[in-house]
Amino acid sequence: xxxxxxxxxxxxxxxxxxxxxNSFPARFDDxxxxxSQAWAVLTRFDLSHYTYWYDHPPLxxxxxxxxxxxxxxxxxxxxGVAAGRxxxxxFNLVSVALxxxxxxxxxxxxxxxxxxxxLFGLSPLGIFYHRMVLxxxxxxPLLLAGFVLVLSPGRKLGAHVSAAAALAMAVLIREIFVIFxxxxxxLYWKNTKPENRRYxxxxxxxxxxxxxxxxxxxxxxxxxxxxxxxxxxxxxAITWQLFERQGSGSVFDASSPAGEVTASWLTLDPxxxxxxxxxxxxxxxxxxxxxxxxxxxxxxxxxxRPGYLPVMFVVPVLPxxxxxxxxxxxxxxxxxxxxxxxRRSGGAMWLRRGLVAASVTALVLVVFPKYQxxxxxxxxxxxxxPFVKTQEWLExxxxxxxxxxxxxxxxxxxxxxxxxxxxxxxxxxLDSDPGVDLSGGWESVDYIVSSEVVRNAIxxxxxxxxxxxxxxxxxxxxxxEGRIEIRRVEx
Amino acid sequence: MFSIVLTVVxxxxxxxxxxxxxxxxxxxxxxxxxxxxxxxxxxxxxxxxPKHSFTLLVPARHEEEVLGETLDRLAMADYPDFEILAIxxxxxxxxxxxxxxxxxxxxxxxxxxxxxxxxxxxxxxLNTALEYANGDxxxxxxxxxxxxxxxxxxxxxxxxxxRADVVQAGVQLVNFWSNWYSVRNVLEYFFWFKSRLxxxxxxxxxxxxxxxxxxxxxxxxxxxxxxxxxxxxxxxxGVRLSLAGARFAVAYDPAFITREETPATFFSWLKxxxxxxxxxxxxxxxxxWKRLPDRRRRLLAWYTLANPFIQAATGVLIPVAVxxxxxxxxxxxxxxxxxxxxxxxVATLIVEVVALGELASSLNRKARLRDYxxxxxxxxxxxxxxxxxxxxALLREMAGDKSWEKTDHVGSHRExxxxxxxxxxxx
Numbered sequence: 019x020x021x022x023x024x025x026x027x028x029x030x031x032x033x034x035x036x037x038x039x040n041s042f043p044a045r046f047d048d049x050x051x052x053x054s055q056a057w058a059v060l061t062r063f064d065l066s067h068y069t070y071w072y073d074h075p076p077l078x079x080x081x082x083x084x085x086x087x088x089x090x091x092x093x094x095x096x097x098g099v100a101a102g103r104x105x106x107x108x109f110n111l112v113s114v115a116l117x118x119x120x121x122x123x124x125x126x127x128x129x130x131x132x133x134x135x136x137l138f139g140l141s142p143l144g145i146f147y148h149r150m151v152l153x154x155x156x157x158x159p160l161l162l163a164g165f166v167l168v169l170s171p172g173r174k175l176g177a178h179v180s181a182a183a184a185l186a187m188a189v190l191i192r193e194i195f196v197i198f199x200x201x202x203x204x205l206y207w208k209n210t211k212p213e214n215r216r217y218x219x220x221x222x223x224x225x226x227x228x229x230x231x232x233x234x235x236x237x238x239x240x241x242x243x244x245x246x247x248x249x250x251x252x253x254x255a256i257t258w259q260l261f262e263r264q265g266s267g268s269v270f271d272a273s274s275p276a277g278e279v280t281a282s283w284l285t286l287d288p289x290x291x292x293x294x295x296x297x298x299x300x301x302x303x304x305x306x307x308x309x310x311x312x313x314x315x316x317x318x319x320x321x322x323r324p325g326y327l328p329v330m331f332v333v334p335v336l337p338x339x340x341x342x343x344x345x346x347x348x349x350x351x352x353x354x355x356x357x358x359x360x361r362r363s364g365g366a367m368w369l370r371r372g373l374v375a376a377s378v379t380a381l382v383l384v385v386f387p388k389y390q391x392x393x394x395x396x397x398x399x400x401x402x403x404p405f406v407k408t409q410e411w412l413e414x415x416x417x418x419x420x421x422x423x424x425x426x427x428x429x430x431x432x433x434x435x436x437x438x439x440x441x442x443x444x445x446x447x448l449d450s451d452p453g454v455d456l457s458g459g460w461e462s463v464d465y466i467v468s469s470e471v472v473r474n475a476i477x478x479x480x481x482x483x484x485x486x487x488x489x490x491x492x493x494x495x496x497x498x499e500g501r502i503e504i505r506r507v508e509x
Numbered sequence: 510m511f512s513i514v515l516t517v518v519x520x521x522x523x524x525x526x527x528x529x530x531x532x533x534x535x536x537x538x539x540x541x542x543x544x545x546x547x548x549x550x551x552x553x554x555x556x557x558x559p560k561h562s563f564t565l566l567v568p569a570r571h572e573e574e575v576l577g578e579t580l581d582r583l584a585m586a587d588y589p590d591f592e593i594l595a596i597x598x599x600x601x602x603x604x605x606x607x608x609x610x611x612x613x614x615x616x617x618x619x620x621x622x623x624x625x626x627x628x629x630x631x632x633x634x635l636n637t638a639l640e641y642a643n644g645d646x647x648x649x650x651x652x653x654x655x656x657x658x659x660x661x662x663x664x665x666x667x668x669x670x671x672r673a674d675v676v677q678a679g680v681q682l683v684n685f686w687s688n689w690y691s692v693r694n695v696l697e698y699f700f701w702f703k704s705r706l707x708x709x710x711x712x713x714x715x716x717x718x719x720x721x722x723x724x725x726x727x728x729x730x731x732x733x734x735x736x737x738x739x740x741x742x743x744x745x746x747g748v749r750l751s752l753a754g755a756r757f758a759v760a761y762d763p764a765f766i767t768r769e770e771t772p773a774t775f776f777s778w779l780k781x782x783x784x785x786x787x788x789x790x791x792x793x794x795x796x797x798w799k800r801l802p803d804r805r806r807r808l809l810a811w812y813t814l815a816n817p818f819i820q821a822a823t824g825v826l827i828p829v830a831v832x833x834x835x836x837x838x839x840x841x842x843x844x845x846x847x848x849x850x851x852x853x854x855v856a857t858l859i860v861e862v863v864a865l866g867e868l869a870s871s872l873n874r875k876a877r878l879r880d881y882x883x884x885x886x887x888x889x890x891x892x893x894x895x896x897x898x899x900x901x902a903l904l905r906e907m908a909g910d911k912s913w914e915k916t917d918h919v920g921s922h923r924e925x926x927x928x929x930x931x932x933x934x935x936x
Contacts, residue, residue, distance in 0.1 A: 174543045176535075213547035216863045217538055224856040232845060239841045 020122060023132065024115050031114045031139035034393055035107055039149045040100045041400040044500065045427035047471040048330075049099045049151040052079050054430045054444075056102070057092065059083035067429070068444065069453050072242070072255035075233045078153040078191040081105075097409060098430030102151035109159050110148045114139055116162035117337050123169040124307065124341070126348040133378070134344035138337055142392025143287035147333045149396075153192040154333040160188035161195055162337065168206040175218055178206065182222040186229035195334065197316070199226075201309050264478075266327040276327045283332050287392065289385045291332075294339030297346040307345040313338045350374045404496030408467060411493055411504060412437075420464040421456070423448070423482065425472055425502075445472050449479040460485035460507070465492075468503040519843060523830070526850035529823050534853050538860065540704035540761075550707060551762035552663040553670040561665050563591035564644030564726070568624075568634040572652035573603045579654055580611035584618045588661040593619045594641060596634040630913045631719070632735035632742035639726075639734050648723045649743075655768040656721070663765050664723050671758035674728050675750060677706060678721040679761035683768045683872055685865070685880055690778060691771040692883045693891045696861055698769075699868050703761040710757040714801065714810045716789070717750070719743030721767040728755055740911065741788025748797050748810070763871035779898055784913065786817040786902030794906075821899035824892035827854055858885060 056079040058067040065076050082102055086092050091101030117138055121131035138144055148155055164185035170177035185202055188195045210218055237243040237252040245251045267274025272281065283291060295318055301311030317335045321327070351374045409428060413435045416422065423445045424432055432442045445466070447454045456462045460481045466472070466489055476483045489505035496502055540550045565583055569576045576595070583593050593615075595608040605621065612619040622641055626633040635649065646668065650656065660678065667676045679702040685695040702718070709715035722743065732749050735742040750757075772778040792798070798810035812819075827850050833839070834847045865884055869876035905911075 172543050172545070175538060175541055211544040213544035214541035216867070217541045217860060220859045220863045221538075221856055224852070224859055228852045228855065232848065235848065236841065236845060239844050 024118050027135050028111050038397040039103050041402045042396050043146050044401040045099045045405045047426040050426035050429050052151050053098050053102045055079040056082035060087050071250040072252045075190045078156050106155050112159040120166050130344045130348040134340045137340040140389050141287045141290045144336050145396045152330050157188040157191040160184045178218045179221050179225050182225040186226045263326040265324045269321050279329050290339050294342050297342040304349050310341050404502040407495040408502045421462050423466040425469040449481050463507050466505045470499050523846045523849050526823050530850050530853035534857050536705050537700045539708040552760045559665050561646045562644040563646050564642035565593045565648045566638045567650045568596040568631050569604050569652040573607050575653040577607045584615040586661050587658045594622050594638045596622045596624050596638045598629050599623050599625045633737045636734045646723050647726050651720045657765045660765050667758050667760050673758035674725050674755040675757045676723045677759045679766040680720050681766040682771050684770050689883050689887050692880050694771045706759045710759045714751045714806050715747045715757050716744040717747035740784050745792050782898035783901040786899050787906050789814045790906050818899050821896040825896050
């Protein structure tokens with residue numbers, strides 16, 4: 019029965035995810051970065067198309083490389099990033115299935131587990147970010163698998179070890195997922211029994227740390243673990259991520275980057291965020307599902323700290339927000355049925371169940387139309403047109419010897435269309451990577467492809483900024499903030 | 510081109526090493542695969558009246574020091590219907606004297622059987638005694654065993670509950686404190702009898718132990734007893750019984766284990782291990798296992814019988830590979846691949862450390878830091894010993910040398926106090 023439900027859910031979510039996935043959302047710089055790195059793995063056996071500087075452990079784009087290599091994605095896809103989006107569809111489907119299993123293993127009744135998955139899959143916020151080629155989407159199935167396996171009903175040693183391996187790989191794809199490990203560990207501990215606990219603990223810790231340590235060992239073998247004057251290092255990358263990155267300001271300040279990012283999430287889907295947060299707070303008082311509440315509340319608190327707030331911060335929390343909502347509904351329903359039979363409590367039980375039914379109905383009546391609008395937009399609206407047109411223009415008008423500054427999202431497309439790699443510069447690399455050497459500095463640059471990302475980043479990139487100042491618009495595609503300008507640099 | 514081929518070969522080798530180490534670890538932990546399985550690994554709760562009659566065979570050769578006490582203990586077994594046959598070589602007067610004095614002390618229980626075969630070995634002795642056996646079930650014991658008085662009840666019950674034709678009860682070396690190699694030797698027995706043998710019993714291919722093993726007499730007679738030329742007649746018996754389709758039950762309970770001791774010196778350990786390896790090789794070459802009905806069991810049989818030799822290779826290859834990588838300046842991806850088999854190896858070591866604690870407490874003793882250090886630091890040297898034994902076995906087999914190198918026993922296991930019993934036997 020559960021299998022049938024999972025298959026139906028996967029089909030529905032699959033269709034909603036897939037239709038229009040190459041047109042909405044528009045290509046994004048980070049996606050281009052990961053796909054270009056995957057391309058580098060495939061074609062050059064190298065970890066990055068530029069110098070690999072340990073910004074993320076490389077397992078994520080290695081997986082992407084394996085996928086596109088096996089399926090020939092880069093040949094088939096309309097543009098580079100699209101090849102990766104195909105992989106995202108697959109991974110997201112697996113996440114959908116695993117989320118359902120997780121909800122069921124946590125004891126949620128079938129209808130509420132379905133609500134969890136529906137929220138996860140239909141939320142416009144979810145659709146937006148699940149379609150993007152993000153490391154979070156690659157790691158999510160592994161994270162969910164880890165939780166599912168930890169809750170193994172037979173408390174099998176094999177399941178525990180697999181959970182440790184899955185969590186380790188999730189961390190090796192997206193290092194920030196390490197914050198979920200304590201919760202998984204706590205669940206795991208509760209789910210072990212004395213008969214085989216000591217062996218289970220021995221094996222799971224060895225597996226997890228053994229796998230995760232491969233990353234620093236890898237850095238060590240390349241001589242890049244500790245800081246050196248002439249090389250990148252893992253140590254430097256970690257300190258930069260934690261301490262030196264420019265803060266985004268406060269989420270309550272509408273003009274700060276953090277405020278804008280939060281506003282963008284709330285525009286896409288305030289419901290799952292706000293109702294989920296409220297549900298999580300209530301869940302803190304429910305022992306069975308307290309940890310779900312803690313995960314969400316903890317993430318919410320992390321929003322408040324000063325420091326850099328990436329726009330995909332919300333992605334790993336989405337399944338837990340959905341779980342919180344489903345969990346609270348299930349708990350209310352369940353509370354209604356745990357009384358000893360007596361006339362008075364019988365009435366109370368039906369009152370609670372009525373409340374739950376009413377909440378679900380309200381949810382459906384209020385939220386569903388809004389979701390419908392969001393889903394329709396995701397399936398029909400073509401936000402990628404500016405990029406498509408830019409790609410076309412560049413293919414037709416760019417000479418091989420002309421040097422180009424480009425948004426990361428287009429880098430792979432430009433290179434795959436035949437433009438020499440040394441003349442295609444990912445826009446921020448000139449100022450930040452000593453390995454990129456342009457004789458003549460910014461003056462050798464002929465064209466700049468200026469997208470929203472580029473315009474937002476120039477404050478930190480002096481050479482790029484100068485080049486931009488000395489340039490003139492040749493073509494514009496799209497309008498407003500998301501427009502792409504093709505600019506010719508004088509000189 | 511050449512370097513690509515070399516890389517691929519090396520990568521394959523690492524994957525093979527990883528697979529072997531992981532499978533070994535998984536099988537080592539078979540009995541703990543779930544809490545339910547861990548609970549079911551011991552003897553079933555005893556409730557019924559004893560049914561079978563037992564004949565206990567105790568072959569002994571130059572065992573004057575320990576045989577007397579062993580026979581006395583066996584005679585004290587709390588069971589209504591059993592007999593003991595002490596099998597002594599016709600040229601071994603010293604041991605015969607000890608056996609006959611024991612027979613005088615327990616006239617209705619112990620008989621002395623003279624074995625006239627030449628050259629002497631254990632299977633010939635057992636076959637000789639088989640003709641004099643009267644019991645429904647034949648049990649085999651070693652001359653230095655310490656047997657619990659309720660073992661026969663537990664075994665009898667296990668026969669009925671599991672509807673088995675063969676019951677292998679647990680044997681445990683106990684003197685992990687004695688010297689540097691004893692701790693590893695002891696743990697080998699622990700994992701073998703407590704865990705891995707259960708897997709073999711379930712899968713239908715089992716190399717039996719030569720001790721505290723019980724077989725129904727009609728099955729033994731049907732397959733013709735033990736192989737008189739085999740160096741590991743127990744393993745060979747297990748193979749032929751598996752072929753014949755017998756049902757096996759394995760039971761390990763700390764209260765009922767038969768206590769044995771490790772060989773007294775490293776050289777005697779080496780001789781014993783050489784004999785076992787050579788015996789496995791003999792059984793492998795004999796080819797009876799090839800007649801097993803399905804491919805999975807044949808693969809399991811081959812893998813199990815060849816294991817001493819596979820282990821000899823991998824146990825040395827893995828540290829060598831790691832050392833080469835660290836000091837040899839390999840390309841980074843090869844180095845990462847080399848760490849692959851290191852993971853299960855390290856996990857195995859940690860599991861062994863954990864198991865030492867569990868075993869020690871079941872023996873009512875405490876494992877001290879010295880024992881743990883010997884466990885960890887002695888690992889590589891023990892592995893070297895295993896490899897030497899494997900090579901020795903190979904050479905002996907190739908040279909056609911089938912003589913039986915016997916191990917001496919000094920009784921150092923007898924200083925241990927009896928472990929707590931787990932359940933009452935009120936009928």
